[in-house]
Amino acid sequence: NAGVTQTxxxxxxxxxxxxxxxxxxxxxxxxxxxxxxxxxxxxKLIYYSVGAGITDxxxxxxxxxxxxxxxxxxxxxxELAAPSQTSVYFCASSYPATGPDTQYFGPGTRLTVL
Amino acid sequence: QQQVKQSPQSLIVQKGGISIINxxxxxxxxDYFPWYQQFPGKGPALLIAIRPDVSEKKEGxxxxxxxxxxxxxxxxxxxxxxxxxxxxxxxxxASGNTPLVFGKGTRLSxxx
Numbered sequence: 001n002a003g004v005t006q007t008x009x010x011x012x013x014x015x016x017x018x019x020x021x022x023x024x025x026x027x028x029x030x031x032x033x034x035x036x037x038x039x040x041x042x043x044k045l046i047y048y049s050v051g052a053g054i055t056d057x058x059x060x061x062x063x064x065x066x067x068x069x070x071x072x073x074x075x076x077x078x079e080l081a082a083p084s085q086t087s088v089y090f091c092a093s094s095y096p097a098t099g100p101d102t103q104y105f106g107p108g109t110r111l112t113v114l
Numbered sequence: 115q116q117q118v119k120q121s122p123q124s125l126i127v128q129k130g131g132i133s134i135i136n137x138x139x140x141x142x143x144x145d146y147f148p149w150y151q152q153f154p155g156k157g158p159a160l161l162i163a164i165r166p167d168v169s170e171k172k173e174g175x176x177x178x179x180x181x182x183x184x185x186x187x188x189x190x191x192x193x194x195x196x197x198x199x200x201x202x203x204x205x206x207x208a209s210g211n212t213p214l215v216f217g218k219g220t221r222l223s224x225x226x
Contacts, residue, residue, distance in 0.1 A: 033213065041218065042216055042217065042218035043158070045213055048213050101207055102148070102163075103160070103214060106157055
C-alpha cells in the first residue's frame, strides 16, 4: 500500500490564483482530513469527510473548498489564493470502525503564495 | 477555544535524559488520547496512545501517564536520544464522528 499520497510536493502561487491540492489513499479508509501547519505551529483542521459525498468544516475552512466523490480521493481547492494561505498542507485518513481513530498522514504539500 | 493545552512549546534535553511533555483537557467526553510524532519535512505519525481506563501505558522508551481526575496526561521519553528530536503532538478524541483535537505541539531537541 502507498498509504496517503499528496501532490504536488511544492507549489508557488501568485495572489489571486487558484489551485487544487490532490490527496489519495489506498487503505479504503472512510474518514479523510485536511490540515494546515504554519511554521512552528500546530495542526489546524480545515475540512474533513466521514465518507464519500459527506464533508464538514473544521476550524479554519474560509478560503478553501473540498469534495469527496470517491472513497479514495479528497481534493482541497484554493480559490483566490492569499499570502495568509502560505503553509504546509497535510492530508490524513483513518478508519475508526476498526478501533481507535488512528490518522495516517501524507507527506504534505508546501504552498507559498506571493 | 483550545480544547487540549500542551506544554512546553519547546524542550531541550541532554542525551540520556528524560523528556516530559504535558497536556491538559477540559472535555470529559474525550476517551482516547494519542500522541503523534513529526520529524522535519514529514507528516505526523502515531507514536503511542492510551484510553482513560488505565493510568499508564509503556512502549519501549515511551510512556504515557494519565490522570483522569486532573484531566491531564503526559508523555515521558526515557533515555532520550538525538533521533527522538521531533515535534510531538498530544491529541484527544471523543466517541462519535467528531474529529481528533490536537495540542499545539512541542518541539523536542535532544543534544549530545
